[in-house]
Each structure stands twice: as structure tokens, then as C-alpha cells.
Amino acid sequence: MTDRRQLLLDAAIRVLGTGGPRHLTHRAVDAEAGLPEGSASNRFRTREALVTGVFDRLVEVEALAWQRLAVDLPPGDVAAFAQVLGELIREFTDQRRVVTLARYALFVEAAVRPDLRPAIEAGRARLAERGEPLLAALGSTDPPAHFRMLLALIEGLLSNQLACPEDNFDPESAVAVLLRGFRAA
Template identity: 75%
Template sequence: MTERRQQLLDAAIRVLGTRGLRQLTHRAVDAEAGLPEGSTSNQFRTRGALVAGVFGRLVEVETAAWDRLAGQLPPGDVDAFVAVLGGLIRQPTTEGRAVVLARHALFIEAAVHPELRREIGAGRERLAEWGVPLVAGLGSADPPAHFRMLLSLIDGLFSNQLAYPEDDFDPEAAIAALLRGLLPR
């Protein structure tokens, strides 16, 4: 990806995550990126192309975060997994909230746009390629299903904390409870 394209997509994520889907326009992205008018439309001819580009960039950003997570984990250590994953969830609900809000806006958009739904499915499969082995390493009897449950929990934790922030937000407790129910004792 070129530096300019990445700059535009990161600006589009900020627009989407701070102002919502209706405000995601070529002109708004140009302004957010501090680039001349027309810069975004030169890279993304249609709004659909821009939305697809944003989703692709979100997958890159989130995959990089998950890769960092995987690099911090000693194999099979449930407590370390809970601690690291809790930190991964806590960060986007504070300084990284625009990324999570942008992702959620696109998930809602996917409900009425099948092409975006397919891209989301492909992104989840990409995450599963390395996430399922992590869950398997914790002793899961059904790593693919348990990884999907873990992703659902994470999405719910994000949604709740972003919509109604709690001072005592404790994602680690929820993750540990889910894993206690899924993993052998």
C-alpha cells in the first residue's frame, strides 16, 4: 500500500469512527487527511470503493494488533492469554476508539450490503487462521467454535464499553469466565 493510500484510509477510519457512516465522504476524508480536494476520489473512485478500502485497512490494523498479542503469549498459559487479551480490548476503548467504532459502523452496513458481508467473512477467516491455533494451544476441545465465541464476546465488550463506558471496565473477568466454561479443568 502506498503511503498516500494509507494516509487516506487512516483519515477515513477517523472520519467513520468519530462522525459516522453518513459523514464518510471523499471531501471529508480529504479534509481529515489535510490533502487537496480530490485526493481521495483519485484513489477511490466510488463510495463503495472507499468503504471497501476502509474495511481492508481495518483488517490490517486489527490483524497487526492480534499479531502483537500472539507474540506476547507463552503457549498454553491461560492467565497470560486473559491478561494480554484484556489489554488488547482495553486500549481500543480509550485512545483507539475510532478504529473500533469504524469497524462497528461497517458491520452494521454489512447487514444491507452483501459484498461487504463477504469481506467481513474473509477478514474473520484471516483472523481465525492464527487465532484458532492460539485457542487450541489453551486446550480447547473445539478451537474454531471457541474462537468464534471469543470474538463475539470481544465485540460485545467493545460495544458496551464504547456505548456506555464504565469506570470499572474489566474485560479480563469476562474473558476468564468464558474460558473457564470452554476449557477443560
């Protein structure tokens, strides 16, 4: 990805994550990126192209997070996996809160725009390429199904913490319980 493209997409994520879908315009992205007016529309001719680019960038950001997760883990250690994933969940509700809110804004848009759903499915498939082997190494009896369950748990933890932040937020406990269940299933 070129530096300018990444700059524009990261700016679009900030616009989307702070203002929602209605604020995602080429002009708003240009302003957020600190680039001349017309920069975003030159790179992304339509709003749909911009939204697709944002989806791709969000998947890239999340795939890098899963990659980091894999690097930090000793093989087969459920407690370590739960700890690292819990830290990642906290990161996406704190320092990367805007990234998570942008992703949710696009999910809401996809609920009323079916043409966006293939991009979401492609993103999930890309994450599954990283996540399913991690679950297999932890003893999952059905890594594809269990990865979807883990994503559902993560989404619930993220959305609840974003909407009603808890001071004693403990995603590790929920993740650990689910992961131990994968071994028995």
C-alpha cells in the first residue's frame, strides 16, 4: 500500500470512527489527512470505493493484530492465549477505539447495503487464516466453528465495553472459559 493511500485510509477510519458513516466524505478525509481537497477523490473515485478501501485497511490492521497475537504465544497455552487476546481486546477498546468504532459503523452500513457484505466475509476469511491455526494449536476440535464463536465473543466484549465501559473489564476470563470449552467440544 502506498504511503498516500494508507494516509487517506487511516484518515477515513478516523472520520468514520469519530463521526459515523454520514461524516465519511472525500472532503472530510482530505481535511483529516491534512491533504489538499480532491486528494481522496483522486484516489477513491466514489464513496463506495472509499468504503471498500476502508474495509481493506481495517482488515489489514486486524490481521496485523492477529499476527502479533500469534508471535506472542507459546504453543498450546490457553492461559497465555487468553491473556494476550484480552490485552488485544483492551487495546481495541482503548488506544484503537476509533478503529473499532469505524468497523462497527461499516457493519451497520453493511446491514442495509448488501453489496458490502462480501468485503466483510473476505475480511473474516483473512482473519480465519491466522486465527484457526492458533485454535488448532490450542486443541480445538473444530477450529473453523470455534473461530467463529471466538469472534462472536470478541465482538460482544468489544461492543459492551465501548457502549458501557467497565473499570474492571476482564475479557481474559471470558476468553479462557471459551477456549477451555473448545478442547472439550
